[in-house]
Amino acid sequence: MAEIHSNGSSKSSAKIPKIKFTKLFINGEFVDSVSGRTFETIDPRTEEVIANIAEGDKEDVDLAVKAARFAFDHGPWPRMSGSERGRIMMKFVDLVQENLEELVALDAIDAGKVFEQAKAGEMPFAASILRYYAGAADKIHGKTMKMANQLQGYTLHEPIGVVGHIIPWNFPAGMFFFKTSPAMAAGCTMVVKPAEQTPLSALYCAHLAKLAGIPDGVINVITGFGTTAGAAISSHMDIDCLSFTGSTEVGRVVMQAAATSNLKAVSLELGGKSPLIIFNDADVDSTVNLTLLGGFANKGEFCVCSSRIFVQEGIYEEFITKLARNAKGINVGDPFDPSTHQGPQVDKQQYEKVLSYIEHGKRQGATLLTGGKPWEKKGYYIEPTIFTNVTDDMLIATDEIFGPVICVFKFKTVEEAITRANSTRYGLAAGIATKDLNIANTVSRSLHAGTVWINCYLAFDADVPYGGYKGSGFGREFGMEGLYKYLQVKSVVTPVHNSPWL
Amino acid sequence: MAARRISGFISRSLSSSIASPGRTCNLRSEIQRFSTAAALQEPITPPVRKTFPAFDPRTGEVIANVAEGDAEDINRAVSAARKAFDEGPWPKMTAYERSCVLLRFADLVEKHNDELAALESWNNGKTYEQAAKSEVPMLARLFRYYAGWADKIHGLTVPADGPYHVQTLHEPIGVAGQIIPWNFPLLMFAWKVGPALACGNTIAGLPPGVLNVVSGFGPTAGAALASHMDVDKVRYSHVNPCIIIAFTGSTETGKIVQELAAKSNLKAVTLELGGKSPFIVCEDADIDKAVELAHFALFFNQGQCCCAGSRTFVHERVHEEFLEKSKARALRRTVGDPFQKGIEQGPQIDSEQFEKILRYIKSGVESNATLECGGDRFGSKGFYVQPTVFSNVKDDMLIAKDEIFGPVQSILKFKANATRYGLAAGVFTQNLDTANRLSRALRAGTVWVNCFDVFDAAIPFGGYKMSGIGREKGIYSLHNYLQVKAVVTALKNPAWL
Numbered sequence: 001m002a003e004i005h006s007n008g009s010s011k012s013s014a015k016i017p018k019i020k021f022t023k024l025f026i027n028g029e030f031v032d033s034v035s036g037r038t039f040e041t042i043d044p045r046t047e048e049v050i051a052n053i054a055e056g057d058k059e060d061v062d063l064a065v066k067a068a069r070f071a072f073d074h075g076p077w078p079r080m081s082g083s084e085r086g087r088i089m090m091k092f093v094d095l096v097q098e099n100l101e102e103l104v105a106l107d108a109i110d111a112g113k114v115f116e117q118a119k120a121g122e123m124p125f126a127a128s129i130l131r132y133y134a135g136a137a138d139k140i141h142g143k144t145m146k147m148a149n150q151l152q153g154y155t156l157h158e159p160i161g162v163v164g165h166i167i168p169w170n171f172p173a174g175m176f177f178f179k180t181s182p183a184m185a186a187g188c189t190m191v192v193k194p195a196e197q198t199p200l201s202a203l204y205c206a207h208l209a210k211l212a213g214i215p216d217g218v219i220n221v222i223t224g225f226g227t228t229a230g231a232a233i234s235s236h237m238d239i240d241c242l243s244f245t246g247s248t249e250v251g252r253v254v255m256q257a258a259a260t261s262n263l264k265a266v267s268l269e270l271g272g273k274s275p276l277i278i279f280n281d282a283d284v285d286s287t288v289n290l291t292l293l294g295g296f297a298n299k300g301e302f303c304v305c306s307s308r309i310f311v312q313e314g315i316y317e318e319f320i321t322k323l324a325r326n327a328k329g330i331n332v333g334d335p336f337d338p339s340t341h342q343g344p345q346v347d348k349q350q351y352e353k354v355l356s357y358i359e360h361g362k363r364q365g366a367t368l369l370t371g372g373k374p375w376e377k378k379g380y381y382i383e384p385t386i387f388t389n390v391t392d393d394m395l396i397a398t399d400e401i402f403g404p405v406i407c408v409f410k411f412k413t414v415e416e417a418i419t420r421a422n423s424t425r426y427g428l429a430a431g432i433a434t435k436d437l438n439i440a441n442t443v444s445r446s447l448h449a450g451t452v453w454i455n456c457y458l459a460f461d462a463d464v465p466y467g468g469y470k471g472s473g474f475g476r477e478f479g480m481e482g483l484y485k486y487l488q489v490k491s492v493v494t495p496v497h498n499s500p501w502l
Numbered sequence: 503m504a505a506r507r508i509s510g511f512i513s514r515s516l517s518s519s520i521a522s523p524g525r526t527c528n529l530r531s532e533i534q535r536f537s538t539a540a541a542l543q544e545p546i547t548p549p550v551r552k553t554f555p556a557f558d559p560r561t562g563e564v565i566a567n568v569a570e571g572d573a574e575d576i577n578r579a580v581s582a583a584r585k586a587f588d589e590g591p592w593p594k595m596t597a598y599e600r601s602c603v604l605l606r607f608a609d610l611v612e613k614h615n616d617e618l619a620a621l622e623s624w625n626n627g628k629t630y631e632q633a634a635k636s637e638v639p640m641l642a643r644l645f646r647y648y649a650g651w652a653d654k655i656h657g658l659t660v661p662a663d664g665p666y667h668v669q670t671l672h673e674p675i676g677v678a679g680q681i682i683p684w685n686f687p688l689l690m691f692a693w694k695v696g697p698a699l700a701c702g703n704t705i706a707g708l709p710p711g712v713l714n715v716v717s718g719f720g721p722t723a724g725a726a727l728a729s730h731m732d733v734d735k736v737r738y739s740h741v742n743p744c745i746i747i748a749f750t751g752s753t754e755t756g757k758i759v760q761e762l763a764a765k766s767n768l769k770a771v772t773l774e775l776g777g778k779s780p781f782i783v784c785e786d787a788d789i790d791k792a793v794e795l796a797h798f799a800l801f802f803n804q805g806q807c808c809c810a811g812s813r814t815f816v817h818e819r820v821h822e823e824f825l826e827k828s829k830a831r832a833l834r835r836t837v838g839d840p841f842q843k844g845i846e847q848g849p850q851i852d853s854e855q856f857e858k859i860l861r862y863i864k865s866g867v868e869s870n871a872t873l874e875c876g877g878d879r880f881g882s883k884g885f886y887v888q889p890t891v892f893s894n895v896k897d898d899m900l901i902a903k904d905e906i907f908g909p910v911q912s913i914l915k916f917k918a919n920a921t922r923y924g925l926a927a928g929v930f931t932q933n934l935d936t937a938n939r940l941s942r943a944l945r946a947g948t949v950w951v952n953c954f955d956v957f958d959a960a961i962p963f964g965g966y967k968m969s970g971i972g973r974e975k976g977i978y979s980l981h982n983y984l985q986v987k988a989v990v991t992a993l994k995n996p997a998w999l
Contacts, residue, residue: 083643083959086650090605128598135601135650138960141977152938438994441667446997462598463653480654497935499942 016336017105019051021203024060024223027067028216030203034059039225041199044112044344044351044380045334053199056222061191061232064220068162068189069238071217078159078187082138089134089184092212096127096177099208106200107172108335112299112343112380115336125460126174129478132462133181140186140483152496157487159187160265161240164233166226166254167202168246169195169346170301176205178477179243180219186486191220191239193230195246197347199223226250235261243485245269245303247400248426248471267475267485269303270468271400272428275421276306276457277443279414280314282433288322294431294457295406296330296384299342301350303472304429306457307401309408310417316410320388323408324370330384332375344380345403351380354403361387361396366407392420400426414439418446427469431457450476554719559627559849560839560884571716573726579714580730580745583677583704592712593674593702597653604649604699608642615639620841622688627848627885628803629840633688640957641688644975647959648696651980655701665993672984674702675770679727679747681720681759684851685806685907693963693974694748701983720755728762730769748982750774750808752905753923753968772972772982774808775965776905777925781811781954782916782940784931785819792930793827797911799928799954801835801889804850805859805909808969809926811954813895813902814913825893825913829874832911835889837880849885850908856885859908866892866901871912924966928954947973 022038023030031054038052056064072078077085096103104118113122142155163183167175172194183190194202206221222229230250234242234257241264244254248270258264276294278287294306311319333340345351351374358372371385382404390397390407397407411417421430430449434440444452450467453459460466460478467476475485553567571579586592592600611618618641619634628637657670678698682690695713698705704712716723728747746769749759753775763769781799783792799811816824840848850856856879863877876890887909895902895912902912905923927946931937941949947964950956957963957975964973972982 083647086646090646131601132653135646136654138647139650139654139977152942437991441991441993442995442997445667445993463656480656494934494938496938496942498939501942 015101015105016109017102019106019200021200021207022051023054023203024056024064025203025206025219025221026060026064027071027220028210030207033057033224034063039196041110041197042347043109044346045109046379047348050109050200053203053223056193056224056229058228058232060222060224061193061229061236064191064222065162065236065238067217068191068220071215072159072161072189075189075215075217077184077189077215077218080187082140082185082187085185085187086134086137088213089130089137089181092209092214093127093131093134095208095212096123096130096205099204100124100127103173103201103204105336106204107198108343110198110200111169111172111346112335114340114343116338117341122171122174125462126171126177128462129174130177130181132478133185133482136182136480136483137185137187139480140487142489146502147493150496150499150502151493152499153491153493156490156492157186157483158490160486160488161188162238163188163190163486164236164239164242164264165190165192166230166233166242166244166246167192167194169197170298170303172198173201173205175245176202179245182477182482183243183486184214184218186483188241188486189218191222191233193222193224193233196223196225230254231257234258236264237262239264241265241267241485243267243475247271248473251473265485268468268473269475269477270428270471270473271402271426272303272305272468272472273308273398273400273424273426274304274306274429274431274449275308275310275424275447276431277310277411277417277421277433278312278315278319279417279432279434279436279439280312281435282315282455283435284315284318284322287433288319288326290431290433290455290457291323291406292326292330292384295386296327296342296404297458299345299382300354300404300406301346301402302458304451304458305406306429306431307406308397308421308424309406310411310421311408312417313410313412320369320408323386327370327384327386332381332383342384342404345382346380348380350402351382354382354401354405357396357399357401357403358382358385358405361390361394361405361407364394364396366390366394366396369408371404392423398424414443418443422446422448425471428467428472429453554717556625557852558624559851562853562884565624568717570723571718572722575716575718576723576726576730579716580677580679580727582714583712586712587674587676587704590704590712592704595702597655597702600699600702601649601652604645604652604696608645608649611638611642611645615642618688623840623848626684626687627840627851629845629848631843632803637686637689640959641692644689644692644696644959648700651697651977652700652702655980655984657986660988661999662990665996665999667991667993667996669989671987671989672701672980673987675746675983675985676703677745678703678705678983679730679745679769680705681724681727681747681749681751683751685803685808690750693979694750697974697979698748698983701980703983720751724755725758725762728759729766731767746770746772746982748772748972748974752776756970770982772974773965773970774963774972774974775925775968775970776907776923777808777810777965777969778813778903778905778921778923779809779811779926779928779946780813780815780921780944781928782930783814783816783820783824784929784933784936785817786932786936787817787820787930788932789820789823789827793824793831795928795930795952795954796824797828797831797835800911801832801847801909802955804847804887806851806855806907807955808905809948809955809963810907811926811928812906812910812912813921814911815916816913818915821913821915825874828911828913829891832875832889832891835909837886837889847886847889847909850887851885853885855907856887859887859906859910862901862904862906862908863890863910866895866899866910866912869896869899869901871895871899871901876909922967923969925964925969926950 037055144154165179335343366387367389369386371383375381429451465476465479465481552570555564622633623630660668680694756773756775871892874891876888880886926948927944962973962976962978
């Protein structure tokens with residue numbers, strides 16, 4: 001176990017946690033990988049190694065699936081009533097809340113998340129998802145149906161079985177709960193593969209799960225790489241369902257593997273190039289702040305980030321002036337510094353990719369309104385960057401950058417805005433800023449996006465389903481809809497004789 | 503309004519936790535502290551005007567004197583609830599926050615399990631074991647169940663025939679009046695309060711005014727609640743008719759409640775009333791299991807269950823064996839002090855019920871049903887009745903038609919639907935077709951197949967015919983406490999319809 005020291009910033013205030021869990025979690029125990037190999041997880045503030053983590057591969061995935069399969073076929077979890085599962089999940093919530101700071105700190109050093117923000121917003125939201133599904137576990141209803149013959153029918157919503165979760169690095173603990181909570185509520189068992197960049201909080205959550213009373217084998221965590229452990233999960237013959245959040249490119253690979261192996265059900269939450277459309281009647285000052293929130297939250301490492309800003313020509317000049325000015329108020333810095341708004345990018349690969357997109361933008365002739373450079377010599381920090389005079393076909397306009405880089409476009413008419421906003425292979429989210437009822441209704445119904453935010457952005461809720469259109473994936477998370485992918489519908493039909501009614 | 507029972511107060515007192523746990527003597531002083539109050543916004547509201555006694559049915563003695571609320575107190579309670587709804591934080595809190603409050607309530611109930619159980623047993627006569635091991639835990643369970651609904655109340659977006667955006671909003675109805683009975687005081691409290699609060703309503707912990715409890719008598723306080731017009735039209739410039747009254751009790755009183763509601767402000771009414779539920783033992787039944795289940799279905803809670811299986815229909819081919827075994831089982835039933843271990847049946851609730859049961863037994867004998875066992879009071883003190891079994895009961899006898907609400911089992915040969923009630927039914931058979939046919943044919947709100955009295959937070963419960971209107975528990979209960987508002991907006995150039 002490695003000890004961490006502050007990265008030298010004199011304003012660091014929160015405690016850096018000891019790393020307690022670095023091994024695979026299979027069947028209720030922390031174990032080394034079969035091969036004995038480990039890999040390093042890096043602190044993006046300092047570029048230094050935090051710890052060596054067990055590297056899971058195919059053999060370890062096999063062991064985990066075996067445990068999950070046994071737990072599903074013979075263990076208590078699916079055989080408990082929904083309300084009993086809910087009770088245990090509530091204990092899990094309590095433990096998460098008791099250990100909130102440590103969880104947040106792990107994500108801060110592993111993913112570069114800003115400590116105070118994650119503590120106040122993101123982690124409580126993750127806990128609220130777990131709580132939501134704890135309350136949903138005993139409310140999974142099927143239907144009874146009237147049939148066209150002397151038959152009666154009803155549907156049973158049964159847990160699908162063993163689930164594979166492949167989760168990304170941008171919200172490590174959050175994603176852990178977004179995925180495992182509905183699967184747990186439904187009565188499934190699972191194998192979780194956290195991103196190789198951010199293994200720490202998932203392992204800690206596994207520990208808390210055990211303390212809460214989640215039976216052995218229900219949640220298993222295999223840390224490792226996508227090409228090995230992730231691939232093993234995608235192509236495993238005994239996993240019934242796969243839930244993946246990550247890039248569109250990898251999503252494609254995962255889905256292909258699912259098809260060529262055992263045709264397991266797949267749900268994908270992929271990338272985005274979400275538009276925020278600002279009309280002439282919008283309030284410029286508040287919309288500028290909305291833009292900065294939508295574009296730069298979580299250092300731009302957000303699938304729904306508003307990376308394309310369409311501003312109607314009537315307010316364009318005023319808007320970009322205020323935008324440039326306000327962007328300078330974003331403090332980039334150490335995630336533990338309470339005055340920081342934006343931490344480092346997650347790792348070297350992302351850092352270099354973002355910088356290369358910025359260079360593309362400059363080369364292709366876009367105007368750099370603000371930012372455009374790395375922030376400090378050490379660590380993966382990048383200035384909040386805004387491009388204007390971007391044409392729709394530039395790389396920075398079409399590709400998902402996944403960093404603090406946004407593009408601003410000018411438009412004339414409502415129809416033009418809709419067409420250009422929809423001209424993307426993605427369809428995850430969109431925002432509309434207007435006071436006009438008709439524009440709001442027309443545009444929201446015309447955008448091809450899974451979530452449309454009107455006069456707000458990043459407004460998530462446990463009860464509001466979330467997911468993509470087109471290349472942004474399919475399937476929904478949150479809400480009761482979030483349960484569907486972990487349930488199978490079974491129709492049961494039997495004759496009735498002499499029924500007094502039909 | 504908790505009809506003549508004090509356990510309603512405990513809900514208010516839980517937010518200021520009771521120090522002493524334990525049985526009857528330790529509780530006495532605590533009860534004195536809380537009983538002399540009309541529990542509105544503050545637990546103690548001097549001066550105390552009228553009180554009425556709460557009795558111990560084991561002895562007929564007074565446990566404590568409880569504040570007697572009447573029309574004026576109901577007015578104050580409704581005002582407080584109205585104010586809490588219109589101006590207070592409760593409906594404006596997020597559903598998530600409300601669910602946290604309900605969960606906290608459940609935690610407190612759990613913490614005070616034994617104390618609550620002791621109070622229930624002392625005041626009601628039900629065995630302490632039943633109260634402590636199943637009813638109080640069920641109270642906590644119900645509140646947790648409803649906490650989980652609070653943030654999942656969904657309306658619809660609806661496809662329209664033209665260019666309109668249509669959504670239905672499910673809004674809290676406002677102030678709910680709830681009249682709960684004495685047979686399961688705490689559970690009935692949960693069945694009513696749970697969904698009402700989950701939906702964001704207030705009731706004539708929790709922020710001041712959200713939950714108001716007034717103890718008193720039906721003809722005074724209860725009637726005042728049922729006919730309430732929602733006071734103080736001077737302060738509130740519009741009459742808001744959104745009070746709903748939810749009542750559980752006898753069919754006779756239920757009729758009065760509905761009449762008063764109609765005559766006053768047409769408030770929505772849900773009624774859970776009496777029953778004369780059939781328990782049907784088919785030819786292929788496992789007799790030993792059927793006997794035990796039928797016995798439980800009738801005698802549970804001293805026979806004081808609206809859904810008691812009070813007409814046991816037995817197929818003639820197995821009638822003799824069934825009867826013999828049922829009689830033996832009834833003779834084995836242990837009657838005595840509900841706090842004593844091993845006792846199955848405590849006293850009836852009070853002298854009125856006690857006298858009524860003995861009168862029905864007398865009528866059974868007079869109408870020539872065969873008294874197999876029991877038939878009289880048990881002991882010489884308190885309201886104990888011997889477990890009683892009648893056979894050769896005919897459909898037109900009073901004991902076959904009226905709800906007795908006591909430990910009197912009537913065994914008949916086969917014919918189920920001839921009753922004005924329709925609350926529940928039990929079917930005992932192994933045969934798939936029989937089970938399907940009977941469950942569809944029985945005109946009852948709940949049909950139990952090879953089980954009885956299976957109550958779960960998620961299973962809706964309510965009556966057909968004169969056993970009531972509306973359903974409690976499960977997702978269905980939310981409908982009672984929500985109003986549907988359709989919002990229709992014209993669309994210009996919709997991309998799809």
